[in-house]
Structures are given as structure tokens and as C-alpha cells.
Amino acid sequence: MLPIIQHPAAAKEFVNDPNRSRWHDQALWFVRSKRDKQAASLPEWEYLRETASGIKTHTIANLSHYLQEFERNATARGAIVHWARDAEHHNEIVLRILQDHKTHRIVKSKSMLTEECGLNHYLEDNGIDVVDTDLGERIVQLRGETPSHIVLPAIHIKKEEVGDTFHTHLGTDEGASDPKYLAEAARGHLRDKFLAGEIGITGVNFAIAETGGLVVCTNEGNADLGTSLPRVHIACMGIEKLLPRQRDLGVFTRLLARSATGQPITSYTSHFNGPRDENSELHIVLVDNGRSRLRESETFRAAMHCIRCGACMNTCPVYRRSGGHSYRATVPGPIGSVLSPTRDQNSYKSLPYACSLCGSCSDVCPVKIPLHHQLLAWRGELVGKKLLPVSKRLAMRFASYLFRFPALFRMVGKVGRFTLRVLPRWATHHRLNTWTIARELPEAPKETFRDWHRRHRDH
Amino acid sequence: MTVALFVPCYIDQLYPDVAIATLELLERLGVDVAYPDGQTCCGQPMANTGCEADTAPVARRLVDLFADFEAVVCPSGSCVSMVRNHYGAYFDADDARFQHVTSKTYELCEYLHDVVAVTHLDVKFPHRVSLHQSCHGLRELRLGQSSESMTPRENKVRKLLNLVEGIEWVEPDRPDDCCGFGGTFAVNEADVSAEMGRARIADHCGKGSEVLASADMSCLMHLQGLIRREKNPIQVMHVAQILSGRPLGAT
Numbered sequence: 096m097l098p099i100i101q102h103p104a105a106a107k108e109f110v111n112d113p114n115r116s117r118w119h120d121q122a123l124w125f126v127r128s129k130r131d132k133q134a135a136s137l138p139e140w141e142y143l144r145e146t147a148s149g150i151k152t153h154t155i156a157n158l159s160h161y162l163q164e165f166e167r168n169a170t171a172r173g174a175i176v177h178w179a180r181d182a183e184h185h186n187e188i189v190l191r192i193l194q195d196h197k198t199h200r201i202v203k204s205k206s207m208l209t210e211e212c213g214l215n216h217y218l219e220d221n222g223i224d225v226v227d228t229d230l231g232e233r234i235v236q237l238r239g240e241t242p243s244h245i246v247l248p249a250i251h252i253k254k255e256e257v258g259d260t261f262h263t264h265l266g267t268d269e270g271a272s273d274p275k276y277l278a279e280a281a282r283g284h285l286r287d288k289f290l291a292g293e294i295g296i297t298g299v300n301f302a303i304a305e306t307g308g309l310v311v312c313t314n315e316g317n318a319d320l321g322t323s324l325p326r327v328h329i330a331c332m333g334i335e336k337l338l339p340r341q342r343d344l345g346v347f348t349r350l351l352a353r354s355a356t357g358q359p360i361t362s363y364t365s366h367f368n369g370p371r372d373e374n375s376e377l378h379i380v381l382v383d384n385g386r387s388r389l390r391e392s393e394t395f396r397a398a399m400h401c402i403r404c405g406a407c408m409n410t411c412p413v414y415r416r417s418g419g420h421s422y423r424a425t426v427p428g429p430i431g432s433v434l435s436p437t438r439d440q441n442s443y444k445s446l447p448y449a450c451s452l453c454g455s456c457s458d459v460c461p462v463k464i465p466l467h468h469q470l471l472a473w474r475g476e477l478v479g480k481k482l483l484p485v486s487k488r489l490a491m492r493f494a495s496y497l498f499r500f501p502a503l504f505r506m507v508g509k510v511g512r513f514t515l516r517v518l519p520r521w522a523t524h525h526r527l528n529t530w531t532i533a534r535e536l537p538e539a540p541k542e543t544f545r546d547w548h549r550r551h552r553d554h
Numbered sequence: 555m556t557v558a559l560f561v562p563c564y565i566d567q568l569y570p571d572v573a574i575a576t577l578e579l580l581e582r583l584g585v586d587v588a589y590p591d592g593q594t595c596c597g598q599p600m601a602n603t604g605c606e607a608d609t610a611p612v613a614r615r616l617v618d619l620f621a622d623f624e625a626v627v628c629p630s631g632s633c634v635s636m637v638r639n640h641y642g643a644y645f646d647a648d649d650a651r652f653q654h655v656t657s658k659t660y661e662l663c664e665y666l667h668d669v670v671a672v673t674h675l676d677v678k679f680p681h682r683v684s685l686h687q688s689c690h691g692l693r694e695l696r697l698g699q700s701s702e703s704m705t706p707r708e709n710k711v712r713k714l715l716n717l718v719e720g721i722e723w724v725e726p727d728r729p730d731d732c733c734g735f736g737g738t739f740a741v742n743e744a745d746v747s748a749e750m751g752r753a754r755i756a757d758h759c760g761k762g763s764e765v766l767a768s769a770d771m772s773c774l775m776h777l778q779g780l781i782r783r784e785k786n787p788i789q790v791m792h793v794a795q796i797l798s799g800r801p802l803g804a805t
Binding site: 134417447450476498508511512529533534540547552 | 561571574601689701731737740741746747749750779
């Protein structure tokens with residue numbers, strides 16, 4: 096088993112490189128500021144959030160009903176619906192479809208679900224050439240990395256580094272960093288891949304039970320290219336992506352683009368209602384992979400509202416400083432820190448603590464997931480399962496005693512303040528005292544408020 | 555008609571003047587204030603770590619101590635949010651003493667704005683001031699409108715400070731980004747925490763602020779630690795100190 100790396104250790108290198116950390120912070124803050132302008136331009140913004148949250152609560156509560164309705168309607172339109180209980184099952188289904196068509200080359204539009212399932216590696220191990228066609232995702236794929244953000248997969252990479260990557264893999268000029276030049280090179284490279292692709296795989300942003308149709312939102316049009324040329328389209332979706340009716344969709348598309356990138360609308364909102372003609376196939380893979388278990392949890396069920404807009408990441412002050420890879424999870428940031436421990440509590444036990452509980456994620460969330468309250472609830476779960484380090488556990492037990500017995504509290508306080516005043520600086524400010532690595536300790540006063548109050552107010 | 559003053563543990567021990575200023579301010583406004591002896595902490599450090607069993611007895615002590623007062627006033631948004639929004643986990647929903655304390659515990663500015671309805675303060679503070687809005691005050695107590703939320707709310711802290719003569723407001727670029735304190739977060743995630751704090755200080759300093767004012771001393775403790783280490787030309791002050799007429803640099 097891989098060693099579990101705690102978030103503070105995984106974040107260290109990124110955050111302690113001030114150039115990178117500050118540039119990353121500013122890039123994401125720019126996106127959040129655009130989101131603020133767009134949200135403020137709609138007088139009904141809070142009403143939309145409330146409506147979206149209500150629709151999701153209803154859909155998740157009646158999920159099996161809507162899934163069956165979706166399957167019925169999608170099948171009636173000629174799509175082939177598959178059910179996958181977990182990641183492995185999903186990958187097997189996809190591979191089988193590819194093998195049935197004797198395909199060795201696929202083009203894929205960005206899909207966090209296939210990332211979650213580890214599809215790329217699985218297919219490559221089975222001799223399939225996989226090309227991610229989203230520009231950001233293609234960049235991380237060429238570098239052998241994973242996306243660090245669910246909407247902006249290469250947000251952690253500077254344009255100079257993209258230039259180096261393209262020079263190595265696409266033969267662009269050495270030292271080139273002009274975004275226009277690099278994008279043009281990627282365009283040419285991907286155009287060839289699109290033409291050579293035999294099957295297109297896409298994610299799904301929304302699936303509509305009433306119609307059996309699905310909707311894919313991209314800014315680069317890559318999902319459309321990837322599905323228009325090949326005759327087979329495989330759409331992979333988590334079972335929570337469902338909406339009951341066509342008329343619910345507008346609520347979500349208005350929220351999604353504004354929350355994700357601060358655009359009024361995503362550039363391409365493509366609707367797929369069955370295969371495009373009698374010579375084509377549309378396969379829809381409905382994936383559970385732990386979602387039913389999440390649905391059973393009263394505390395964390397609302398996390399299934401998530402429409403993967405990434406707004407919580409853009410606003411999260413911890414994410415902005417530490418970078419997406421520090422979470423070591425497919426979905427990073429606040430929502431990832433809620434979702435990841437539902438899969439594996441031990442591996443992801445430090446994520447609910449990678450949060451200052453500022454609550455900005457909950458206020459920015461377009462579907463009103465109480466993210467920071469869920470992260471706090473996770474901490475209670477982890478302590479209950481004895482997954483908090485013993486040192487921290489004991490420190491809190493000691494604090495509890497201290498606060499239960501005022502005389503003890505006062506005595507410890509007195510000793511502490513005295514020590515802080517008389518000890519030389521080297522004895523209080525050293526690397527073992529984590530507070531003082533970057534900060535000074537407060538100056539200790541001689542008198543507490545209680546002492547002052549006894550002298551001045553008690554008679 | 556007596557209100558209890560709740561002085562958070564770290565203010566009692568490290569920043570007594572913030573509590574003295576709070577008491578003097580309330581008294582000057584004609585509020586009858588008692589300071590119940592034996593108070594310690596609201597239990598937030600344990601609760602935020604997830605140690606619920608260690609929090610429960612501390613929460614019950616606090617309710618016992620304050621249940622017989624008309625109201626509880628505390629100069630910390632974070633501690634008040636703990637009592638108001640998180641104590642439910644440690645009591646029966648119909649426990650009358652819990653109900654009373656949880657619904658009658660006020661953050662200082664909230665109490666002055668909503669209950670006392672202060673409209674006049676004979677105080678001067680002729681300095682360039684910027685406001686550090688603590689996350690819990692803003693997003694859990696709704697003392698103002700957070701920049702993410704599109705629900706307009708008037709800012710109670712700012713409205714009170716506007717009664718002080720001579721304040722020249724300085725506006726940071728990011729009005730309510732977290733300072734990175736976060737209780738035990740400041741120690742568990744020390745690197746990220748410090749970087750978050752440095753960013754806040756740079757924002758306020760860069761706009762020419764002389765005084766970083768906040769209704770939460772815990773954020774200021776963290777920021778002051780960074781300011782002193784990096785020798786930044788800015789001071790921190792609790793809002794209670796400014797409202798009660800303390801001169802520049804009282805903290």
C-alpha cells in the first residue's frame with residue numbers, strides 16, 4: 096500500500112515557494128472575482144441557488160425512480176444503458192465496448208468521473224491509445240500528471256512550463272511561452288487526434304430523466320468534435336448527475352458557468368438525445384462507485400448535490416495556497432475533502448482538517464452544500480473511528496480538563512504567562528513550537544482580566 | 555436586567571485590555587454587566603478538532619454558568635458562533651437552559667447594534683483604519699454580507715465604527731478573505747496558515763492602513779504574530795478598544 100501523506104506535508108513545497116503559491120492564489124482569485132460579478136448581475140441569484148438545492152434534494156431522495164425513468168427514455172431513443180457498481184466495473188464495461196468495435200484509439204473529452212475510475216491507465220494497460228482533448232487535460236496528460244482542479248486541470252502549471260512540455264512532445268520552438276502560439280500548436284496536434292479517433296468518450300454534466308437525454312458543457316467544443324467524427328459515443332456519468340425534467344436544466348446551466356469560470360454561459364452546451372443516426376451508437380454508463388453509500392448518510396447526503404463547478408476550490412484560501420495536488424485526490428478542495436473520506440477514511444483523514452472553517456465554500460456553492468459544516472462533521476467521525484493522532488487526541492483531552500476546572504485553568508495560565516515573560520527567546524521560539532516558525536508569540540500580560548476585575552469591580 | 559460578560563479564555567489570559575474595554579464600553583452605555591466567576595472556554599478547540607466527548611462537559615459548564623442571566627455578551631464572533639450554532643450537538647433540543655443561553659448569547663457588536671441600538675459614541679480615533687472581517691462573525695453570525703453571498707446585509711461592525719469620529723477607512727482588495735488562523739488549523743497547517751496571514755497583511759498594509767481592526771482577537775493574535783516577526787508597519791486593535799476610546803496601539 097502507498098504511504099499516506101498528510102495534507103500539511105503534501106502542501107509544504109507548493110506553499111513555501113511564494114512565487115508559485117502567490118501566482119496560483121491570484122489566478123484563482125481572478126476567477127472568483129469574475130464569478131462574483133456574474134452572480135451579482137442576476138438579482139435572482141440566491142433564488143436560483145435555493146431552487147437548484149431543492150431540485151437536487153428531491154432528485155436524490157427519489158433517485159431510483161428517476162434513474163429508471165431515465166433508462167427507459169434513453170433506451171427508447173436508441174441509447175444503450177449500462178450500470179456500473181464501481182470503478183473497476185465501469186472500466187470493464189468501457190473496454191468491452193471498445194473491444195467489440197476493435198478500437199485501439201479513443202478521443203476523450205474532460206471527465207472527472209473517468210479520472211475517478213482511473214480509466215486512462217486501465218485502457219492504456221489494455222493497449223488502447225487514449226487522448227484527452229481538453230487542452231488543460233492534454234497538458235497534464237503529456238506531463239504524466241493528474242488534473243489539479245476539476246474545471247481548470249492545468250491551473251498549477253505556468254505558461255513557460257507548458258512551452259517546455261510542448262517543445263518536448265509536440266516539437267514547438269524551445270522557450271516559447273506565448274499562449275496564442277502554444278494553443279495553436281495544441282489545436283493542430285489535437286485535430287489530427289480527432290480525425291484518428293475511432294470512439295469518443297465524454298463525461299456528462301446533466302442527464303434528464305424525462306427525456307432520456309444528456310448534456311455536456313465544454314468551452315473548447317472538444318466534446319462535440321470528439322463525438323461528431325466517430326460513430327460510437329460512450330458517455331460516462333455518476334448516478335447523481337440526474338435532473339427530473341428538461342425545464343430544470345436552465346436553473347443549473349445558469350448557475351454552472353457563472354460559478355465555474357465567471358462566464359454567463361458555457362461556450363458549448365451540447366444535448367445528446369440518443370445516437371445521431373442508424374449507423375451510430377450511444378452508450379451511457381451509469382456509475383455508482385460509492386454514491387449509494389453516500390446517499391444513505393444523513394450528514395453527508397447533500398454532497399451529492401455537487402455539479403462539479405469548482406467554485407469552492409477557487410474560493411478556498413487553503414486550496415489557493417497549497418495547490419490541488421496537495422489533496423492527493425481526484426476531486427480536491429472543499430468538496431473533495433468531503434467526498435474522499437467517504438471512499439477511504441484512513442487515506443484521506445487529513446483532508447477535513449485542511450480547512451480553516453472560514454465558510455466561504457458554503458456561501459459560494461451554487462447548490463448550497465453546507466461544505467464547511469460537513470468538513471467539521473467529518474472531524475467528529477474520524478475521532479470516533481480513532482483516526483486522529485494520539486498526540487492531538489491527548490492534547491484535546493487535557494484542554495477539556497483545563498476548561499472544566501477553573502482553578503487548574505488559572506494555575507496553568509499563570510505558569511504559562513510567567514514562563515513566556517521570563518524565558519529567553521530561544522526557549523520559546525524554536526522549530527518544535529509550530530506557532531513560532533513564522534510567527535511571534537503574544538506578549539504575556541502580568542494580570543488576567545479576572546485579576547483586574549477582582550481589583551476594580553468586586554467589592 | 556443584568557447581562558453576563560463572557561470573556562474567552564485567550565482574551566482573559568493574553569489580551570485583558572480587550573475585555574476591560576468591552577466592560578467599560580457596556581457600562582458607559584448603561585448596561586448592567588456582571589462577570590460570573592469560574593468561566594473558562596466555550597469548548598471550540600476540542601469541537602473543531604472533532605473531539606465531541608471532550609467538548610460536551612465544557613459546553614454544559616458554560617450553560618450552567620450563564621443560564622440565569624438575561625443575556626450573555628462576548629467580544630468574539632467565533633466563540634459566540636460556537637455557542638449559537640454548534641452547542642445543539644451537546645444538549646437535548648428542548649433543554650430550556652440551553653435554549654435560553656444559545657438564543658441570548660450575543661457578539662459584542664451585534665448586541666450594541668441590535669439590542670442597545672447605539673446611535674452615538676463620544677469617541678475619536680483619527681487614524682487610517684481597515685477592517686479585518688472574521689469569517690465566523692461574517693458567515694456564521696452574519697454580522698455583514700460576505701462577498702460570495704448575494705443577500706444584502708448591513709455591516710454591524712462597520713456601522714458601529716462609523717460612530718467614532720475621525721476614522722479614515724482604508725479598503726483592502728479582498729474584503730473578507732480568511733486570515734488563516736482557524737484555531738488549531740494555525741498549528742496543524744502552519745505553512746498554509748502563515749501564508750494566508752501574510753497575504754492579508756500585505757493587502758491591508760499595501761493600501762496604507764495604520765490599524766487593522768477586528769471584532770475577533772483570535773485572528774488578530776495570529777496576524778500580530780506575523781506582523782511582529784516581519785516588522786510590518788501596521789498595528790492591530792480589537793473593535794471594542796476603538797469604540798471605548800483607547801488610543802492607537804492599545805493592544
